[in-house]
Amino acid sequence: xxxxxxxxxxxxxxxxxxxxxxxxxxxxxxxxxxxxxxxxxxxxxxxxxxxxxxxxxxxxxxxxxxxxxxxxxxxxxxxxxxxxxxxxxxxxxxxxxxxxxxxxxxxxxxxxxxxxxxxxxxxxxxxxxxxxxxxxxxxxxxxxxxxxxxxxxxxxxxxxxxxxxxxxxxxxxxxxxxxxxxxxxxxxxxxxxxxxxxxxxxxxxxxxxxxxxxxxxxxx
Amino acid sequence: xxxxxxxxxxxxxxxxxxxxxxxxxxxxxxxxxxxxxxxxxxxxxxxxxxxxxxxxxxxxxxxxxxxxxxxxxxxxxxxxxxxxxxxxxxx
Numbered sequence: 001x002x003x004x005x006x007x008x009x010x011x012x013x014x015x016x017x018x019x020x021x022x023x024x025x026x027x028x029x030x031x032x033x034x035x036x037x038x039x040x041x042x043x044x045x046x047x048x049x050x051x052x053x054x055x056x057x058x059x060x061x062x063x064x065x066x067x068x069x070x071x072x073x074x075x076x077x078x079x080x081x082x083x084x085x086x087x088x089x090x091x092x093x094x095x096x097x098x099x100x101x102x103x104x105x106x107x108x109x110x111x112x113x114x115x116x117x118x119x120x121x122x123x124x125x126x127x128x129x130x131x132x133x134x135x136x137x138x139x140x141x142x143x144x145x146x147x148x149x150x151x152x153x154x155x156x157x158x159x160x161x162x163x164x165x166x167x168x169x170x171x172x173x174x175x176x177x178x179x180x181x182x183x184x185x186x187x188x189x190x191x192x193x194x195x196x197x198x199x200x201x202x203x204x205x206x207x208x209x210x211x212x213x214x215x216x217x218x219x220x
Numbered sequence: 221x222x223x224x225x226x227x228x229x230x231x232x233x234x235x236x237x238x239x240x241x242x243x244x245x246x247x248x249x250x251x252x253x254x255x256x257x258x259x260x261x262x263x264x265x266x267x268x269x270x271x272x273x274x275x276x277x278x279x280x281x282x283x284x285x286x287x288x289x290x291x292x293x294x295x296x297x298x299x300x301x302x303x304x305x306x307x308x309x310x311x
Contacts, residue, residue: 030302030305033298033302035271036227036306036311038309039305039311042309097309097310098310144310148310149310152307156304156307158308158309162308162309162310211305212301212305213301
């Protein structure tokens with residue numbers, strides 16, 4: 001049973017981290033050519049999310065190591081803080097990639113401070129605050145994307161897919177939140193959350209791959 | 221009134237102007253082709269030189285000229301893909 005769980009967690013982590021890494025690396029050239037802030041934030045989002053899922057897997061493995069509670073507790077605490085920070089920064093960076101043009105000054109430092117604040121509050125004070133904030137952030141991203149889509153003069157299939165991916169991400173987070181609260185009663189729900197999350201990352205990775213088919217060299 | 225150009229669009233216009241003038245254009249001519257104020261032109265060309273898209277050369281007659289680097293050509297080749305990506309992802 002434990003081995004099955006380990007395999008599932010390993011596969012899940014592998015798919016998410018690979019997708020995130022793929023997106024991050026595939027957009028490297030794009031960023032180096034443009035130094036576009038939106039592209040930078042988009043890449044950062046997947047950097048943080050990939051890192052978050054690695055930390056999540058480490059947290060899953062931690063209890064299996066023969067560590068005493070005096071070592072395990074602070075380690076677990078530290079990794080939890082990092083997990084919530086990286087997940088928060090992933091969500092914030094994705095939203096910032098959509099709205100950065102509306103700000104005259106860069107707000108990156110502010111995002112880091114808020115992400116650190118959320119992780120501290122969630123770990124030490126109000127559990128579940130992270131989930132609630134991320135749900136609000138995702139709802140905001142969905143509204144921005146919908147607004148962008150409706151006001152675009154040309155509408156692409158991928159814009160629709162991106163919108164659907166954000167809605168799925170919202171459902172995934174909501175499912176994760178419910179799992180966290182009701183896990184004792186409905187443990188199987190978490191696997192639905194896993195499937196949704198994998199689907200979201202696949203949509204983004206496919207979109208990046210599809211969109212970034214560089215033209216063959218031609219005389220300019 | 222003409223719509224304000226985005227930063228990448230301005231860069232594309234500047235690099236295209238250099239390419240169209242057989243990859244050798246005087247600053248005054250480029251200023252005219254770029255349709256920018258002298259202040260903005262100076263800022264953009266400085267950025268393009270610093271980031272390696274463009275080289276500023278001194279000619280034998282003492283005048284200066286701008287030429288594209290390999291990176292500048294690459295930007296022009298990939299511009300449509302770049303714009304498509306930014307549009308699709310709402311960035």
